[in-house]
Amino acid sequence: MAIATAPGKKKRRSTRRVEKRQGTRDRMVVIAMVGVPTLLVIWLVWLPALASVALSFTRWNGFRIDGIEWVGTQNYRDIVNIYPPFWPAIQNNLVWLLFLFVFPTIFGVLIAVILDREMWGSRFYQTAFYLPVVLSLALVGFIWQLFYSTDQGLINAVFGSNVDWYGDPSINLWSVLIATSWRHTGYIMLLYLAGLKGVDASLREAAAVDGAGETKTFFHVIFPVMRPINMIVLVMVVIESLRAFDLVWIINKGRNGLELISALVAQNVIGEATRYGFGSALAVIMMIISTVFIVIYLRIVFKEERG
Amino acid sequence: MARPTSREAQFSNTLPASVRGVDRRSLLRGAIGAGALFGGASLLGACGSDPAPVASGGASAKAGPVSFGINEAKGSGPGYERFIGMADAYTKNTGAAVTTNAVDHNTFQESINTYLQGTPDDVFTWFAGYRMAQFAENQLITDISDVWPIDGLSDAFKKSSTAPDGKQYFVPVSYYPWAVFHRKSVFEKNGWTQPTTLDELNALMKDMQGKNVTPFAFAAKDAWAPMGTFDILNMRLNGYDFHMELCQGKQKWDSAEVKNVFSTWATLLPYHQENSLGRTWQEAATSMANEECGMYLLGTFVVDGVPPEAAEDLDFFTFPTLDASIGNDALDAPVDGFCVSAGGENQEAGKAFIKWLGSAEAADAGNNAASAPFIAANSAASTAKYGELQKKSAEVVQNAKSIAQFLDRDTNADLANTVITASLQEFIKNPSDIDAITASIQQQATSILG
Numbered sequence: 001m002a003i004a005t006a007p008g009k010k011k012r013r014s015t016r017r018v019e020k021r022q023g024t025r026d027r028m029v030v031i032a033m034v035g036v037p038t039l040l041v042i043w044l045v046w047l048p049a050l051a052s053v054a055l056s057f058t059r060w061n062g063f064r065i066d067g068i069e070w071v072g073t074q075n076y077r078d079i080v081n082i083y084p085p086f087w088p089a090i091q092n093n094l095v096w097l098l099f100l101f102v103f104p105t106i107f108g109v110l111i112a113v114i115l116d117r118e119m120w121g122s123r124f125y126q127t128a129f130y131l132p133v134v135l136s137l138a139l140v141g142f143i144w145q146l147f148y149s150t151d152q153g154l155i156n157a158v159f160g161s162n163v164d165w166y167g168d169p170s171i172n173l174w175s176v177l178i179a180t181s182w183r184h185t186g187y188i189m190l191l192y193l194a195g196l197k198g199v200d201a202s203l204r205e206a207a208a209v210d211g212a213g214e215t216k217t218f219f220h221v222i223f224p225v226m227r228p229i230n231m232i233v234l235v236m237v238v239i240e241s242l243r244a245f246d247l248v249w250i251i252n253k254g255r256n257g258l259e260l261i262s263a264l265v266a267q268n269v270i271g272e273a274t275r276y277g278f279g280s281a282l283a284v285i286m287m288i289i290s291t292v293f294i295v296i297y298l299r300i301v302f303k304e305e306r307g
Numbered sequence: 308m309a310r311p312t313s314r315e316a317q318f319s320n321t322l323p324a325s326v327r328g329v330d331r332r333s334l335l336r337g338a339i340g341a342g343a344l345f346g347g348a349s350l351l352g353a354c355g356s357d358p359a360p361v362a363s364g365g366a367s368a369k370a371g372p373v374s375f376g377i378n379e380a381k382g383s384g385p386g387y388e389r390f391i392g393m394a395d396a397y398t399k400n401t402g403a404a405v406t407t408n409a410v411d412h413n414t415f416q417e418s419i420n421t422y423l424q425g426t427p428d429d430v431f432t433w434f435a436g437y438r439m440a441q442f443a444e445n446q447l448i449t450d451i452s453d454v455w456p457i458d459g460l461s462d463a464f465k466k467s468s469t470a471p472d473g474k475q476y477f478v479p480v481s482y483y484p485w486a487v488f489h490r491k492s493v494f495e496k497n498g499w500t501q502p503t504t505l506d507e508l509n510a511l512m513k514d515m516q517g518k519n520v521t522p523f524a525f526a527a528k529d530a531w532a533p534m535g536t537f538d539i540l541n542m543r544l545n546g547y548d549f550h551m552e553l554c555q556g557k558q559k560w561d562s563a564e565v566k567n568v569f570s571t572w573a574t575l576l577p578y579h580q581e582n583s584l585g586r587t588w589q590e591a592a593t594s595m596a597n598e599e600c601g602m603y604l605l606g607t608f609v610v611d612g613v614p615p616e617a618a619e620d621l622d623f624f625t626f627p628t629l630d631a632s633i634g635n636d637a638l639d640a641p642v643d644g645f646c647v648s649a650g651g652e653n654q655e656a657g658k659a660f661i662k663w664l665g666s667a668e669a670a671d672a673g674n675n676a677a678s679a680p681f682i683a684a685n686s687a688a689s690t691a692k693y694g695e696l697q698k699k700s701a702e703v704v705q706n707a708k709s710i711a712q713f714l715d716r717d718t719n720a721d722l723a724n725t726v727i728t729a730s731l732q733e734f735i736k737n738p739s740d741i742d743a744i745t746a747s748i749q750q751q752a753t754s755i756l757g
Contacts (some may be wrong), residue, residue, distance in 0.1 A: 059757070061721075062420060063445035074754070082750040085729055150582050151445050151590050167528060169736060252528055256732045271417040271440070273724035275755070303620020 049287065056281035061274040075281035078162060080192040086282075092173055093289075096180075096260070097241035099136040105237055108188025113218065115189070116196040122293035130190055141250035144179040161257055169257025176258060186234055195229035196222070231301070238293050242286075261286045324434045334555075368553040370401035370663075371656030376422070376648075378415035384611050385679040386412070389704075390432065392676020393669050397660060400668075405660070410485075413529075423447040428663050429651035435642040436712035437466040437554075441479045441720065442646070443470035448648040449654060450474045454662040459687035467642050467712075478665040479644035481681035483607040483697045484654045484700050485535050486638065492686065493520075493598055494622070501624040503635075508627045525579035526602035527735050532584075534714040535604055537731060538639050541568045543629040543683030554718035555674035555757045561749040566741055571629065573738040584732060588612060607643070607700055610679055618679070620697055625703060637709040641716055652734035670752040684715030720755060726751045 056075055060068045079086050079162035111129055115122045132140060147154045156162060165175040199222055207217040223230070245262040247256045253271075254263020261282060268279030321535065349644045373702070374655075375394055380385035387409060394405040396456045408428050415422075421618065422431075433439060433448075442448045455465060460479065468477035471665050494500070497518060502508040514523040542550050545564045552558040553565065580600055588605060592612030595603040602625065603609060610618045627637040645664050647657040663669055670683035680692040690698065704710065715723035730748045 024500050026479060050709060061441075061445070063424075063447065066446075078751070078754050082747065082754065084733070084747055148585075149590065150585050162582070164582030164585040167582050169584070172585070252584075253530070255729050256736070267725055268721075270421075272419060273721045274420055275721050275725060280723075 046178040048265065052280045052283050052287070055277055056284045058280075060275045060276040062269070063274070071277065073306070075278045076285075078278070079281055079285070085255070085259040085264055088257075089254075089261050089264050092258070092260055093244070095173065096244050097238065098295075099177045100180070100237050100241050103177075104184040104232060105188050107181070107187045109192050109233075110187065110190035111189045112196060115193060126189075126193070130186045130241065133186045133190070135183070137180075137183070137246035137247055138250050140179055140183050143246045144175075144182075145251070148175055166251050167256070172251075176251065180244070181246055189235070191229060191233055191236070192226075195226045199225055235297060238297070241288050259291070277288045312463065327744075332426075340537075342453040342711050342738075343466075369655055370397075370403040370466060370659045372404040372406070373430055373652055373653050373656045373660045374406040374408060374428035374651070375660070376415070376428035377410070378412050378432045379409060379584070380411040381409045383411070384426050386608075386611070388677035389681060391671035393664060393673040395676070396669065396672030397663055400663075403656065403660070403661075421651040423648055423650060425650070427648035427650045429653045429657035430645050430664070431649055433477070433644065433646045434480060434712070434716055435477055435644060436716035437718060438716050438720065439468075439646065440470045443472065443474070443476040447649050448476045449552045449649050449651075449657070451476060451478070451647055451658055451661060454478070454658050454700060456667075457662060457665040457685075459667050459685035461686060464642070464684050467643070477644050478643045478661050479647055479684040480664060481586065481684055482640050482642045482704065483682060484604045484625075484638055484640040485539065485566060485604065486625050486703065486705075487602050487604050488609050488621055489602045490595070490598065490617060490620045490621045491622045492620050493601065499601070501622075502627045503624075504627050505629050511601075516578070520598065521576075521580050521585040522578040522602060523580065524595040524603040525583040526588045527587040527732055528585055531589050531713075531715050531741055532605075532697065533731045533735060534723075534727070535606070535639065536572065537568065538714050539604065539626045540572055540629070541565070542569055542637040543626060543633060544571060544640075546633045547711060549719065550711055551639070554714070556719070556752065559749050560752055561742075561745040565745055569734060569738075569741040569745065572739070575577075576735070576738050583735060606639075607682070607696065610696065619694070623696070623699070625707075636707055637711065638703070638707050639713050640704050640707070640710045641713045644684070720757050722752055726755070 027170065038040055055068075057072060059071045059075075060067050073226065094270055105197060111125075115126055115129075135143070145153075145166070150162065150164045153165070155165065165170070166172050203221055203225065204217060207221045213218065243262065244260055245254075245266070248258040248263050249266065253267060255258050255267075265279050265282045265286065268271065268275040268282065350719055375390070377387065377390045379390060379673050381387055389630055390409075391407060394407050397403065406428075410418075419433075421644060424447065430534075433442075439448070443450075455468070455475045455479065464479045465475065468475045468479060470476050489501075496515070497520075499514065500507075515522045523537075538550065541553070541564075549558060549564060553560070558564070559671050578595065580586070583591075587610040588609075591600070591603060592605070592609050594600045596613035596617035605621075613621070616706075624640055625635055645661050647654065647661055651657050665685065667683070667685045667689070668686035670681075670685050670688035674680035674683070674689070674692045680694075680697060681702075682697050684694070690701070693701070711717060714727065718727075726748055732743050734744050737744075
């Protein structure tokens, strides 16, 4: 960010002069340092992405190159018209985004603010809340399976209920979201706690001198100061909800109420099924949705820098 | 490369050697004829591509160090113990080291495509049927016609190991029938008997409900599990031939026959355990073991899901007749076995190993090493370790006129894994929505099968 904002007219002129003096060797170093990562990004990100786009217009079983068959937009038409899990998946991805944004984020911020007051045992609580973040989502899925299992799970055993937490398509999405939140809250808490520690103590003192209460201080002084952290949290939420995959895959491979675009891509290309063209078309749709969020994010960031 | 010209041709060769209306004996005779035909075809094929075809079979393959991919995770029970027992016995016999690579069953299956195209083990555990044929067609597994015939493996098994090009790519080791399991003691205590007709089944289910026992344990969290129910109802109502034609795409999924299967299933669903979509088959097996449920339609691997005392108490019967003109002599009995991967480093050693794996000696080594035996495909294998369940299974399969592999082993993998799985779960959710569900399957089948 410093590079993007700093260069004024004066500075640029001086850089140019330095460059002339430094000669070709340094230029080579710069080219290598920019070029190698660029090539890597092109090779590992852009080429596969473009290949996916190309494959999405074909039918291919993934075995031999000469088996690729051009089918035009048929995959896209099939996805939208006759592929039943597609629309539920779009809806579930949006629900996922909204849920993560509302509950774990607010809860994580709340915990961070409370723990920041250096109450007794706050180190212990920090560790406890952060612990789930260290676990892989696959493990999180397994741990919650022990709670949610219909016949042998803790929740039904304790409450004597007979709810099919992971199987009933009207509630399993919420069960999974709670499991995700359990992990996500700790993440947000840590990010926010780090931000709060960095807030200048004199700001709080000044607010207190001006007679502002705790709540008012937080919303009018601390929260605006924490804008960079808020941005990071926002981006984390969007990224986490778009890449949501592990948990539903562990539970039921993203079927029966837990459809997510990422899981549908995997179902079509990772398992025994080899619908590479169809799967690529789903991946392209996911890429387009991600791009929308990325563009929004970049616009906000650039606007901020200009302002 | 002898690629099949049509899907139909590709399927017709992978059909198990069974035709409805013919008894087992004449069927075997037929299979021998077919086997000879295929044998001839494979010789011709070998002459075309290989200047020195090995007619005597496998003699040239020398034992050497091999790697062995196992689709049972370490410590997962008898399945793992048997394969390790076989690998150890091979090392003992020949001195050739076997490096084993054990992976969880479902994970192995789901990563099979990347596994075979990466750096696969020389020999790996796999299934007969369409699943073997598609890898043969795409040259991911090695032609092992030269290790056939194998002593003790019948021509029917040879046929199930043969791909559409007429060559063998597979060595069977075991099979397991799908049937209705129950606890003997529970049936005795309640005075229940095994039903053979729909009326008897209905009476039994009503009586069970009256005694607060759920008639059928049922799990559909693993999307393949409900396929067993679909298969047996389909074969009871429409017959084995219809099952095969449906799998091959020659019959439509929105036909009256398929709708009849779903509507019959819908009348039976109230007798099944509720909340099946969140339950694994192990959990369902447990609820049969602890007597909450009376019966469970599953493969014989159900014994792996129940405690030992319940396993000894298990008995089974084949699903009763639903239509007298169709009878009840067809069943699912998937064949498990091995393939040599084309990407494996030690092709010759792999062939030597796979030939031995098909032997009675290998089957015995596996069964002696495990707490529970499998039903060996090799007819010379010892049955000494078989429990009553295995003896009865072997008998039931021998008496069956038609043997299907399983819905997801007989049909196109894309259709089975991305469409039928989700659709069966959808049906379990909305049993009244049959028309929409069958129409959706057919639309997608048309698109996938082209």
